[in-house]
Amino acid sequence: MLFATNGALIGGVGGTLPALRERLDVSASGLSLLLFCLAASAVVSMQIGGRLADRIGARPVALVTLTVLTLGVGLLAVTSSLPWAIVAMVLAGLGNGAMDVAMNSLGVEIEQSRPKPIMSRFHAFWSVGNLTAAGTIVLIARLFDRTGGSNVGPSLGTLCLAGLASIAVCVRIVPTGRRIEHKTDGVRTAIPRLAWALGLMAFCFGLAEGTAVDWSSVHVTDVARIDPSTGALGLVAVSGFMVIIRLLGDQAVAKVGRRAVVRVGGVTAIAGYLVTVLTDPLPLLLIGWALVGLGVGLVAPQVYAVAGHVGGGRMLAIVVTFGYSAFLVGPAIIGQLVEHFGVQNAMILPLVLSGCLVAVSAVLPRDDQVQQANP
Known part of the structure; x- marks a missing residue:
């Protein structure tokens, strides 16, 4: 609710x-x-x-x-x-x-x-x-x-x-x-350094998701050279598949763990953005944006969950701030890239950041370590 x-x-x-x-x-x-x-x-x-x-x-x-x-x-x-x-x-x-x-x-x-x-x-x-x-x-x-x-x-x-x-x-x-005290022997503990790595991951998926939500329809319209009402199918593909994968994501986490799910999500987003950069036909573009939706939809819940499990609300606040900021400023950055390099080339930035997300995911603790770190 x-x-x-x-x-x-x-x-x-x-x-x-x-x-x-x-x-x-x-x-x-x-x-x-x-x-x-x-x-x-x-x-x-x-x-x-x-x-x-x-x-x-x-x-x-x-x-x-x-x-x-x-x-x-x-x-x-x-x-x-x-x-x-x-x-x-x-x-x-x-x-x-x-x-x-x-x-x-x-x-x-x-x-x-x-x-x-x-x-x-x-x-x-x-x-x-x-x-x-x-x-x-x-x-x-x-x-x-x-x-x-x-x-x-x-x-x-x-x-x-x-x-x-x-x-x-x-x-x-x-x-x-x-309530969480964040104290050991009466001394207030520092925020775990993992927060900043998770914040970087949140920035990466925040920009990738924000780009998909705000620019997918424009991208499909301009690249496939179709009318805007048909181009809106790009956003439908992103949003629809994001909902689907989030409904199924918990089952994947239970089977293979959060680290693997985040990596699969990042790789899937990379594949989707590659399609949006390299292809022109409408069916392929919609497949590309559907893959982006599947990929970014998997990542956010897991990164936020790790932050909350390991460091409670104060650590979660830092990570959410990184993701929220990227979601807001990302589309504006993409807008400048579109103006100077074209909408298809602009998708290279979220493609690169999706790759960064996969690389940084190596710092994610195993699920058993997350449970042991509960504050």
Whole structure:
């Protein structure tokens, strides 16, 4: 419930940006300012939320920040001025950042109480929530296109109501999180150095995933020279196969371990990006983006799970920040590469970073070592 609601609310914000730009009457720089406020406040709250989750338990942090995120989306639904939209984005970012860390911390705790992994399924529900938000926005947009009104308020208002309903349910069903002291003989322990290696991995898969989500449709449209509505199949391939592999990823982890799953995911993403760089026909491009979706979909849940198992909320906050930052800045970097080198050559960067991900995966501890390192 937490993962799906977060995915739906964040997907709603991203999906309504074009219509929000028209309603606020701002340029691309205005939208950039809004996105910067969302990202900056999220990064700050991740660090605070991770430490609070360790100190008081992840449950209250998750529930409070879900409420803040929902209020931010609700304010964005009703505002028609840039200053209030900035306030709404800051609220949404504060809620999203800490909630991201808290719900992953809860996921790790639940996984520790089970005989088999479950983190991939949690992330699958985030993707399902994201896709549900996109479908909701498309349906409401078509309805309001006929009546001539803006779809921002109805779309975000609907998702906000869903968020409020989710809060009512989560208060009853979300388990109490445990507290983590991070002390040995009364002395506070340092954050494990593994956090920075996991952060590098998070940056690599964050940029690879962000590129796939934001640029796959443009890539397919331009390279295959087809109309944009058909090119959108690129995003369908990425998102659809990402959901599928996340629903199945826990079974793979149970059989071969997290390190092997991450390596297979990275190699699969490399294969997918190679196809996008070297081929032109539409069927091959869709196969390439499907492979990218399969690959990146496998990686994130495992890296976040290792961070939570080894170092608790504060370590998870660092790793999530790296991934979140890459997901946000990556598409802009790709945009500059597209402008100077073309959309097909731009895909070489996520290809290289996928290779870096495979190389750095050697530092991942074995699953039995992860269990022994639980804080």
